[in-house]
Amino acid sequence: MDDRHVIEITAWLMQCGLKGLSEADLLAGFCERCRANGLAIERSVAVIDALHPIYERRAFRWDSTRIVERVSQYELANPGEFADNWLRSAFHELETSGASEVRRSFGAGAPADFYLLQELKNEGYTDFIAMAHRFGEGGSIGDIDCFFSHFATRAHGGFSDGDLASLRELLPCLALAVKCVTVSGVAGTIAKVYLGQDAADQVLHGKITRGRSDRISAALWFSDLANFTYISDTVDPEEIIPMLNDYADAVISSIQEAGGEVLKLMGDGTLAIFKGQKPSEACAAALTARALLDRRLSDLTARRRIEGRPVTDVYLGLHMGDVFYGNIGSKDRLDFTVIGPAVNEVSRIVSLCRSLQRQVLMSASFAAIVPPTQMESLLSIGQHVLRGVNRAQELFTMLPGI
Numbered sequence: 001m002d003d004r005h006v007i008e009i010t011a012w013l014m015q016c017g018l019k020g021l022s023e024a025d026l027l028a029g030f031c032e033r034c035r036a037n038g039l040a041i042e043r044s045v046a047v048i049d050a051l052h053p054i055y056e057r058r059a060f061r062w063d064s065t066r067i068v069e070r071v072s073q074y075e076l077a078n079p080g081e082f083a084d085n086w087l088r089s090a091f092h093e094l095e096t097s098g099a100s101e102v103r104r105s106f107g108a109g110a111p112a113d114f115y116l117l118q119e120l121k122n123e124g125y126t127d128f129i130a131m132a133h134r135f136g137e138g139g140s141i142g143d144i145d146c147f148f149s150h151f152a153t154r155a156h157g158g159f160s161d162g163d164l165a166s167l168r169e170l171l172p173c174l175a176l177a178v179k180c181v182t183v184s185g186v187a188g189t190i191a192k193v194y195l196g197q198d199a200a201d202q203v204l205h206g207k208i209t210r211g212r213s214d215r216i217s218a219a220l221w222f223s224d225l226a227n228f229t230y231i232s233d234t235v236d237p238e239e240i241i242p243m244l245n246d247y248a249d250a251v252i253s254s255i256q257e258a259g260g261e262v263l264k265l266m267g268d269g270t271l272a273i274f275k276g277q278k279p280s281e282a283c284a285a286a287l288t289a290r291a292l293l294d295r296r297l298s299d300l301t302a303r304r305r306i307e308g309r310p311v312t313d314v315y316l317g318l319h320m321g322d323v324f325y326g327n328i329g330s331k332d333r334l335d336f337t338v339i340g341p342a343v344n345e346v347s348r349i350v351s352l353c354r355s356l357q358r359q360v361l362m363s364a365s366f367a368a369i370v371p372p373t374q375m376e377s378l379l380s381i382g383q384h385v386l387r388g389v390n391r392a393q394e395l396f397t398m399l400p401g402i
Helices: 003-019 023-036 080-087 090-097 117-122 161-195 197-204 228-234 237-257 279-306 341-351 372-377
Strands: 043-049 055-063 071-075 101-105 127-134 146-153 213-225 261-266 269-274 314-330 333-339 360-363 378-384 393-398
Touching: 003 023, 003 161, 023 043, 023 055, 023 161, 043 161, 080 090, 090 101, 090 127, 090 146, 127 161, 146 161, 161 197, 197 261, 197 333, 213 228, 213 237, 213 279, 213 333, 213 341, 228 237, 237 261, 237 269, 237 279, 237 314, 261 333, 269 279, 269 333, 269 341, 279 314, 314 341, 341 360, 372 378
Parallel strands: 314 360
Antiparallel strands: 043 055, 043 146, 055 071, 101 127, 127 146, 213 269, 213 314, 261 269, 314 333, 360 393, 378 393
16 A cells, blocks of 8 residues: 555545544445555454443444444443453453554464454464554543554465554544544433433534523423332432332333433433424323333332332323423533423422322313323312412323223
């Protein structure tokens, strides 16, 4: 590979990194261009850490002769086989030794002493090199502080000195392009995890001005756990967080599956909104989420009882009203959420569930737009005073099994 080809591949990597080409496509395009210009790469793997609530690392693969799984993600909670393989890999050697390269030239008698190397040797590969490109402290985010890659060839005599020189010159550009795309993805992941999909989309598209908000009509969902204070005072403290996570997962997944947006998690409480072209659509989506939650709670309660772990239920308040949706806070600490009297009202509605012995309570404005097919399941429980609200309101519940 001559200098002209190196310059062309470098320019391609920079352009594609700026455009946001996926990591797997960057690796494949890089390897294919190297091969087309005389560098006999036949197999490659790249690995970079993730900043994700579930995944610890992501791996990208390319092979010149067969179809491979191009992208793999490895879970934090269940690393399993991947963790064992990582400890036996050349990448782990680079990680722990601080070295920048590890090479095994099988034709020169090098041992196949890392994970996969014996397999490569048996398949006729003659040379293997793994490299680490570390990021500086100011260029790292979380554990994303290094780009690992390895390359293998079947070429007679393995990689030439010229091949290795080209790889060493080009790989920092590949690492930078992959880092650019990965960090961009991390920004989206963090925003989605902490803000919700819709709020994240708005923030990432530039809506971060303090005081900027839209007035919208939405179905409001406020739920919390029944008897949580008593449970937290009486059960093993080590059980509290797992229990919160189990029930939060049931609530959040139900809301999201029905098209809602979770805006806030407040201890055991969850605030969400449902938007629609018409109020009836938002109402229907909220009721769908409630039905999904009922099924999930039934399964969750059964499982936790079998495990001998504490169980509870979810109180739910539903309301329909206008809210301001946007950025609220100080100049250097903002929250993308909803505010307005309707938010206060739905929080007061759910607070009555325990005293009224109802799992679900809804306002008259919400009940008025319940789909006709579910109207017969509504039951008025009379006028009730909501703390902080000027006038008493009629509240409704839904008959069991509906």
